[in-house]
Amino acid sequence: MDKELGKILIIDDDEDVLIAAKLLLKKHAKEVLIEKNPKKIPFLMNNGTYDVILLDMNFSKDITSGKEGYYWLEQILEADPKAVVILITAFGDVEMAVKALKEGATDFVLKPWQNEKLIGTLSSAIKLKESYKEVDKLKSAKKQLEDDINKPFKDIIGDSPAMKNVFSIIDKVASTDANVLILGENGTGKELVARAIHQRSLRKDNVFVGVDMGAITETLFESELFGHKKGAFTDAKEDRAGRFEIATGGSLFLDEIGNLGMPLQSKLLSVLQQRQVTRIGSNKPLDIDIRLICATNMPVYDMVAENTFRQDLLYRINTVELHLPPLRERQDDVTVLAEHFTKVYCDKYRKPHKKLASSTLKKMTKYPWPGNIRELQHAIERAIIMSEGNILMPDDFFFLVQKTDNPSEGVDNLNLDEVEKNVILKAVNKHSGNISKAAKELGLTRASLYRRLEKHGL
Numbered sequence: 001m002d003k004e005l006g007k008i009l010i011i012d013d014d015e016d017v018l019i020a021a022k023l024l025l026k027k028h029a030k031e032v033l034i035e036k037n038p039k040k041i042p043f044l045m046n047n048g049t050y051d052v053i054l055l056d057m058n059f060s061k062d063i064t065s066g067k068e069g070y071y072w073l074e075q076i077l078e079a080d081p082k083a084v085v086i087l088i089t090a091f092g093d094v095e096m097a098v099k100a101l102k103e104g105a106t107d108f109v110l111k112p113w114q115n116e117k118l119i120g121t122l123s124s125a126i127k128l129k130e131s132y133k134e135v136d137k138l139k140s141a142k143k144q145l146e147d148d149i150n151k152p153f154k155d156i157i158g159d160s161p162a163m164k165n166v167f168s169i170i171d172k173v174a175s176t177d178a179n180v181l182i183l184g185e186n187g188t189g190k191e192l193v194a195r196a197i198h199q200r201s202l203r204k205d206n207v208f209v210g211v212d213m214g215a216i217t218e219t220l221f222e223s224e225l226f227g228h229k230k231g232a233f234t235d236a237k238e239d240r241a242g243r244f245e246i247a248t249g250g251s252l253f254l255d256e257i258g259n260l261g262m263p264l265q266s267k268l269l270s271v272l273q274q275r276q277v278t279r280i281g282s283n284k285p286l287d288i289d290i291r292l293i294c295a296t297n298m299p300v301y302d303m304v305a306e307n308t309f310r311q312d313l314l315y316r317i318n319t320v321e322l323h324l325p326p327l328r329e330r331q332d333d334v335t336v337l338a339e340h341f342t343k344v345y346c347d348k349y350r351k352p353h354k355k356l357a358s359s360t361l362k363k364m365t366k367y368p369w370p371g372n373i374r375e376l377q378h379a380i381e382r383a384i385i386m387s388e389g390n391i392l393m394p395d396d397f398f399f400l401v402q403k404t405d406n407p408s409e410g411v412d413n414l415n416l417d418e419v420e421k422n423v424i425l426k427a428v429n430k431h432s433g434n435i436s437k438a439a440k441e442l443g444l445t446r447a448s449l450y451r452r453l454e455k456h457g458l
Contacts, residue, residue: 005029005122006051006129011038011072012088013056017111021054024115025122038072045079047283052125057089070103077104081230081239082136084129086121088113136241156192157340160330166193166322173320174200181317182295184324185435186454187374190295191255193324198251203291206250209243214256221264222280226271232281244277244288251291257317258298258309258447269313292317299446327369327376328433334365337373341380342392351384356392363394368433370425371458378457399425421456424449428458 005028010021018034026032035044038056053076057069069087076083086107101108106125109118156163173180174197182190191210198208216224223233227242244252260268271277272292276285294317303309327334338356346353356364369375383396424442431437439449 004126005119006126007031007049008033008052008054008122009044009048009050010034010054011041011056012036012054013038017056017088024118028119028122038068041072041075042079045076045083046281049080049282049284051084051129052122053083053085054122055085055087057087070099073103073105079230082129082132084125084132086125156189156196157337158330158333159336160332162325162330163333166324169320169322170196170200173197173322175202177202177291178319179292179317180294180320180322181300181314182293182322182324183300184295184297185326185372186297186450186458187372188324188326189373190297190324191253193322194251194253194255194293194295197293198253198291201251201291203250207247208251208253209247210253210255211243212255214259218261218264222267225268226277227279229279229281232279236281239279242277242279244271244290245279245286247290248288249290251293254292254294254317256296256298257294258296258300258303262308262310265310265313269310269316272313272316294318297450302446326433327372331365334369334376335361337376338364338380341377342384345381345384349384352390354384354387354390354392357394360392360394360397364397367399368429370428370433370435370453375458417456420452421458424452424456425458428453 005025008025008029008031010018010025010032012018012021012034013036015036018036022032022034033044033048033050035041055069055072055076069089073085073087076085084106085104086109087105088109088111106128107121109121156167158166170193180194180197182193184190194210195208198204211225222228223236223240223242225242225244227240227245228236230236230239254268271288274285275289276287278285298309300309300314304311304314327337335356338361342354342356345351364376371378379397379399383392387396424438427438427442428435431441435446435449439446442449444452
């Protein structure tokens with residue numbers, strides 16, 4: 001027999017009713033729990049979830065008014081607003097039934113019940129519970145899909161040999177469910193590649209969920225990724241699904257995973273190994289089904305050697321590695337990217353379509369672009385806003401003149417942030433964008449230099 005009724009909790013102070021109900025329902029349900037004392041309801045709700053709850057309306061202290069039933073109904077719905085509760089009583093009438101439904105009950109049955117009718121009522125309640133879950137999932141997925149649609153510059157642009165190699169790897173790995181680790185400097189387009197993998201995968205019709213791990217504080221990590229129950233902590237005003245739960249059936253992109261501290265790496269590894277998450281405030285693990293894509297600009301192999309990144313986590317996330325080349329290694333793409341962004345920002349700011357002078361493009365292809373595509377994008381946007389002519393000249397891009405043609409040997413600006421930015425730019429330019437050599441000359445680690453490049457938007 002297909003036990004379609006799931007997990008049922010029955011609360012009634014009449015032991016005969018509890019035994020009779022359990023004997024009847026255990027043939028149709030996966031699990032039947034019975035409880036005589038309603039004061040245990042908070043404990044039961046905190047330590048489990050139920051497909052249907054059968055709740056007596058009248059306990060020993062109050063035989064006929066149903067007030068106790070309404071009180072415990074409120075407590076149940078406080079703990080789980082989407083709980084499906086069927087109230088039972090031997091003294092029911094139409095007025096009490098209507099009030100129970102208004103208070104949040106799903107249905108109402110009278111004792112003594114007809115067995116077939118009770119099973120039918122529970123079966124309908126189970127279907128309602130499933131519809132609640134489906135609506136919540138669809139709402140979350142809809143929001144993520146809307147965010148996905150609104151993401152700018154979804155297409156990856158490039159025709160250089162380096163990018164053709166990237167496209168080849170994407171085509172090979174996308175149709176599998178293999179975990180992918182994307183390595184590359186800031187601004188190289190790691191998220192665009194992650195989205196491209198998802199869009200070419202068997203999960204393309206499901207949601208893509210992106211998480212910036214560098215922007216999540218340690219205190220919010222579990223709530224954001226694993227979700228929480230209402231009341232689990234001060235600001236938990238409602239049940240919330242975590243990113244793993246929302247991404248089930250689709251792809252989960254964990255950006256800047258190298259920024260995670262060791263304790264959080266352990267929690268993440270545990271979830272990936274068990275393929276289950278447990279919301280904060282709940283004891284019930286939830287199965288997850290995700291395609292994991294991670295990215296970082298950090299030197300993770302060096303970090304493993306320095307014991308700042310777990311080797312077992314690295315093995316878990318890098319079934320396939322994809323290295324995104326910096327823009328200085330794909331100079332053939334600078335022109336096509338610059339022309340693409342020029343059109344995009346002319347349209348965005350409703351400007352007449354501008355063109356890039358050949359002298360500008362020539363200088364752009366020689367510039368090392370320490371901030372990669374993101375720096376190029378921002379440079380074009382600023383030039384579109386500030387320039388007055390229809391031809392974008394080198395003078396419209398201040399860094400092409402100041403940093404390439406006339407590098408200043410002195411420092412006139414004493415603002416510490418500007419001084420630091422200029423010194424970093426000078427070191428990066430001197431070493432033609434080689435971050436390792438620039439970091440060594442500056443007396444910094446690669447990770448420290450990457451953080452400063454991010455800080456200054458380079």
